[in-house]
Amino acid sequence: xxxxxxxxxxxxxxxxxVAVAVVISACGxxxxxxxxxxxxxAAVTGGGVGATGGGDASAGGGTSIGGGDGSTGGGAASTGGGTASTGGGTASTGGGTANTGGGTASTGGGAGSTGGGAASTGGGAASTGGGTANTGGGTANTGGGTASTGGGTASTGGGAGSTGGGAGSTGGGTGSTGGGAASTGGGAGSTGGGTASTGGGTANTGGGAAxxxxxxxxxxxxAWLRPANHPNDYDDVSGVVTWDGQCAQDASNNSYATLSxxxxxxxxxxxxxxxxxxxxxxxxxxxxxxxxxxxxYGDTWFRxxxxxxxxxxxxxxxTWDGVCRTAGSDGQAVLSNGWTPTFxxxxxxxxxxxxxxxxxxxxxxxxxxxxxxxxxxxxxNTYYVxxxxxxxNKYPLRKSTDLVHWTSVGHVLNANEVxxxxxxxxxxxxxxxxxxxxxxxxxARHNNGIFAIGTATANNPEGPYxxxxxxxxxxxxxxxxxxxxxxxxxxxxxxxxxxxxxAIGQSTPIRIQxxxxxxxxxxxxxxxxxxxxxxxxxxLIEGPWMIYEGGWYYLFYSANGYxxxxxxxxxxxxxxxxxxxxxxxxxxxxxxxxxxxxxHGSIVKGxxxxxxxxxxxWRAGQVxxxxxxxxxxxxxxxxxxxxxxxAPSRGSQPLP
Numbered sequence: 046x047x048x049x050x051x052x053x054x055x056x057x058x059x060x061x062x063v064a065v066a067v068v069i070s071a072c073g074x075x076x077x078x079x080x081x082x083x084x085x086x087a088a089v090t091g092g093g094v095g096a097t098g099g100g101d102a103s104a105g106g107g108t109s110i111g112g113g114d115g116s117t118g119g120g121a122a123s124t125g126g127g128t129a130s131t132g133g134g135t136a137s138t139g140g141g142t143a144n145t146g147g148g149t150a151s152t153g154g155g156a157g158s159t160g161g162g163a164a165s166t167g168g169g170a171a172s173t174g175g176g177t178a179n180t181g182g183g184t185a186n187t188g189g190g191t192a193s194t195g196g197g198t199a200s201t202g203g204g205a206g207s208t209g210g211g212a213g214s215t216g217g218g219t220g221s222t223g224g225g226a227a228s229t230g231g232g233a234g235s236t237g238g239g240t241a242s243t244g245g246g247t248a249n250t251g252g253g254a255a256x257x258x259x260x261x262x263x264x265x266x267x268a269w270l271r272p273a274n275h276p277n278d279y280d281d282v283s284g285v286v287t288w289d290g291q292c293a294q295d296a297s298n299n300s301y302a303t304l305s306x307x308x309x310x311x312x313x314x315x316x317x318x319x320x321x322x323x324x325x326x327x328x329x330x331x332x333x334x335x336x337x338x339x340x341x342y343g344d345t346w347f348r349x350x351x352x353x354x355x356x357x358x359x360x361x362x363x364t365w366d367g368v369c370r371t372a373g374s375d376g377q378a379v380l381s382n383g384w385t386p387t388f389x390x391x392x393x394x395x396x397x398x399x400x401x402x403x404x405x406x407x408x409x410x411x412x413x414x415x416x417x418x419x420x421x422x423x424x425x426n427t428y429y430v431x432x433x434x435x436x437x438n439k440y441p442l443r444k445s446t447d448l449v450h451w452t453s454v455g456h457v458l459n460a461n462e463v464x465x466x467x468x469x470x471x472x473x474x475x476x477x478x479x480x481x482x483x484x485x486x487x488x489a490r491h492n493n494g495i496f497a498i499g500t501a502t503a504n505n506p507e508g509p510y511x512x513x514x515x516x517x518x519x520x521x522x523x524x525x526x527x528x529x530x531x532x533x534x535x536x537x538x539x540x541x542x543x544x545x546x547x548a549i550g551q552s553t554p555i556r557i558q559x560x561x562x563x564x565x566x567x568x569x570x571x572x573x574x575x576x577x578x579x580x581x582x583x584x585l586i587e588g589p590w591m592i593y594e595g596g597w598y599y600l601f602y603s604a605n606g607y608x609x610x611x612x613x614x615x616x617x618x619x620x621x622x623x624x625x626x627x628x629x630x631x632x633x634x635x636x637x638x639x640x641x642x643x644x645h646g647s648i649v650k651g652x653x654x655x656x657x658x659x660x661x662x663w664r665a666g667q668v669x670x671x672x673x674x675x676x677x678x679x680x681x682x683x684x685x686x687x688x689x690x691x692a693p694s695r696g697s698q699p700l701p
């Protein structure tokens with residue numbers, strides 16, 4: 046430092062200190078916030094100030110001391126938190142606390158769900174009551190009333206959600222609206238830099254709970270009179286759209302529904318109103334947490350004593366095959382849950398069906414082209430189906446995630462993958478996962494003219510498959526067909542099949558034999574499970590498929606001539622996979638309505654966890670043609686036995 050520099054420097058520093066003292070005196074005392082929570086609330090509100098002036102975030106912080114209550118100020122904190130990020134430094138720390146408030150908003154959302162739960166509980170009462178009312182009994186309707194009350198509670202709960210959401214600003218949003226506020230804060234919070242990113246990070250947690258705007262998908266049943274140029278069988282509408290389930294008739298003998306948004310979709314016939322309503326996104330009122338059915342009855346319904354309403358609400362999927370049966374001089378519908386509502390006058394079954402949160406609608410067939418003997422594999426969340434047939438390439442292969450919408454993925458066996466012993470008549474394929482491999486079991490005529498059962502393996506269900514060089518099972522004439530793989534709960538693997546005795550006038554038993562761990566060779570000895578003994582079975586039984594449910598082994602099978610209206614599906618049960626089996630008696634799936642000769646399918650768990658039958662059928666009047674299409678219908682259980690009351694279904698119903 047130059048001579049005299051020290052004195053000059055001291056003089057300069059004195060002048061600076063005097064200036065600082067003057068500024069401090071003018072601005073008042075400086076307070077440093079120690080409480081990050083209170084500072085958080087302050088920072089959020091102050092963030093707005095910070096965004097505008099950039100500077101006095103602390104002063105802004107003082108503005109929102111109430112923000113110290115993160116759960117009270119959470120919602121607003123989220124919104125302001127983003128702005129606080131822009132305001133920078135201290136404001137962004139406040140943004141972090143703001144998101145804690147946003148977290149409380151999620152808890153509030155839970156409260157909204159509880160309100161929804163009340164609706165389900167009410168709906169449950171409807172279901173229980175509905176059980177009493179095969180003809181729509183009194184308790185059923187009382188239950189339905191309770192369901193409505195439950196629904197009211199849900200709305201109240203939802204309302205609380207909305208209120209919470211408004212207070213989301215106040216309470217972080219007791220409900221999805223509050224979650225939305227958290228998301229706003231999240232988005233804005235993440236724009237902040239430095240310390241702001243800390244708050245922004247928490248904001249993103251709130252943002253994760255965000256939902257899209259409320260949308261109602263309205264799906265119309267098969268009888269809908271679709272307007273010209275309307276591309277889909279549904280409409281997506283902003284907000285919540287409801288329908289009371291009532292179906293009115295017009296002068297042309299068609300029917301129509303009146304929705305809460307004023308729309309009036311029209312349907313062919315007097316009982317055509319079938320509509321599914323599915324909410325998604327940030328809706329102000331709670332939706333059911335599972336599929337609910339409202340069954341509405343027309344004016345000619347014989348109402349049970351003390352039944353206050355003309356509808357029943359049921360907490361499950363209920364369907365109707367659309368057939369109005371004759372009950373004396375009256376009409377009677379048979380619903381899939383066993384109810385039999387009766388109406389004044391033959392042919393007067395006036396029923397409308399409303400489905401809520403059931404995932405839309407479908408109708409059969411799900412594969413409208415020839416695809417006999419469908420064998421279905423469930424692999425994770427994807428289903429694969431292989432069918433009899435193909436040209437040089439064997440067994441057309443399709444995949445789906447819902448058992449309804451299928452996409453072709455080629456063939457199971459390409460021409461160069463067919464084993465040398467297999468000559469022709471490639472029938473009844475099944476795909477199964479055995480250990481770490483996927484195994485194809487199939488029937489084909491050996492080049493010696495006798496049917497045999499072969500196998501092929503792959504690492505992926507879509508192939509490529511490598512065929513075993515020799516058949517898994519080959520006998521003398523008449524040969525064997527219709528292989529089915531089953532793994533018991535204890536891990537023992539079995540092969541079931543049918544000796545093709547009907548081809549030479551012999552009986553046709555269903556046989557079973559244990560398999561090796563890899564499913565590629567037989568062990569032990571074979572035994573007989575069933576033979577064709579009932580009149581409806583005719584000359585043969587075939588197409589076995591076994592499932593295990595509730596301590597019982599159920600063996601589904603098809604019987605009678607495949608190219609006839611008499612072809613049908615029966616079931617037997619046992620407490621051991623090797624029998625003895627007892628037949629239920631009458632078939633559970635027969636020719637009815639629009640479909641004829643149903644059978645030879647697969648029984649698998651659907652996406653909702655219910656048993657579903659995937660089978661083939663001809664359209665009525667086309668038996669014997671090359672048009673066995675794939676149908677999908679639910680399997681119910683009653684009294685320890687499977688049933689398929691509304692199948693083959695011809696109308697619209699929720700996806701399985």
